[in-house]
Amino acid sequence: MANSSLKPIAAVSFAAVLLTAGAALMQTASAADSSTWTQKVITPETALKAAQAAKAECVKRGWQVTVAVTDPAGLPLVVLRDRYAGWHTLAAAEGKARTAASWRDATSTVAARINKPDSAEQAIKNLSGVVMIGGGLPIDAAGQMVGAIGVSGAPGGDNDDVCAKAGIAAVEGELAF
Numbered sequence: 001m002a003n004s005s006l007k008p009i010a011a012v013s014f015a016a017v018l019l020t021a022g023a024a025l026m027q028t029a030s031a032a033d034s035s036t037w038t039q040k041v042i043t044p045e046t047a048l049k050a051a052q053a054a055k056a057e058c059v060k061r062g063w064q065v066t067v068a069v070t071d072p073a074g075l076p077l078v079v080l081r082d083r084y085a086g087w088h089t090l091a092a093a094e095g096k097a098r099t100a101a102s103w104r105d106a107t108s109t110v111a112a113r114i115n116k117p118d119s120a121e122q123a124i125k126n127l128s129g130v131v132m133i134g135g136g137l138p139i140d141a142a143g144q145m146v147g148a149i150g151v152s153g154a155p156g157g158d159n160d161d162v163c164a165k166a167g168i169a170a171v172e173g174e175l176a177f
Contacts (some may be wrong), residue, residue, distance in 0.1 A: 039072060042139055042147035046171050047077040050139070054151055054167030055080050058159075064161060065094040065153030072145050074098035082153070089152040095129050095135030096150030096160070104145050107136030107159055135160025139168055141175035 016048070043049075048068035058065040059082065066081040066089035076094055096107050103110045111132035114121045125132050134157020138146040147166050151160040 004063060008090045026101040040141060040144055041071050041145050041169075042069065042077065042141075042175070044077045047147060049174070050082045050149055050167040050171045052167075053170030054149060054163045057166035058082070058151065058154055059165040061154070061159070061162075063154040063159065063163070064089075065151050065160070066090050067095045067163070067167065068093040069139075069167070070094075070097040070101050070148045070150075072101055072147060073122065073149065075102035076140045077147065083151045092131055092133075092152035093135070095131030096133070096152060097148040098136075098150070099130050099132065100136035100138050100150065101145070101148035102130075104138050106134070106138070106161070107132060107150075108134035108161060111157075123159050133157040133160075135164055137164045137168060139171075141168070146175060 048174070051067040051069050053063060054067045058067075064082040064084035064086075066079065066085045068076055069078045069088075070076050074097065076097070079090065079094065081090055099110065101105050113119065113122055114132060124130060131152075133153055134151040135154070136148060138145045139149055149164045151163045151167070154160045156164060
């Protein structure tokens with residue numbers, strides 16, 4: 001009789017162990033899912049098309065520029081420099097793209113916010129490689145930043161923005177996912 005009363009308890013205990021182990025495995029799988037993410041990145045081929053379109057827009061307007069397109073981390077994928085663009089435009093275009101990628105916002109917007117006299121972020125302007133003037137834009141696709149573009153050499157950051165926007169517009173259809 002004692003054995004028959006133990007069997008149901010053992011069965012319940014074994015089922016509880018299986019249930020607990022299953023829950024632990026599910027939590028482990030869930031934790032693994034939350035410790036990584038998937039990120040889309042603009043391809044070098046699409047980055048080149050964006051850079052070419054941005055440069056073409058500037059050439060059409062008579063501006064000699066450098067265009068840099070980066071991945072979401074701000075690392076260059078493509079850099080195009082017009083043969084008459086000054087040497088400084090290379091570092092500036094890369095810096096604008098890197099800054100737009102880092103802040104995930106247009107460099108002109110970041111500059112406006114940071115250059116306010118009471119901004120607590122003013123020290124950011126002094127970081128190496130940060131360029132706080134128009135011409136840097138994030139490249140977004142389906143609500144996710146997939147890269148950034150920076151243009152330097154047009155007369156003023158607003159005009160650099162015009163060319164950067166033309167570069168993004170040229171590849172928007174390819175980035176729709």
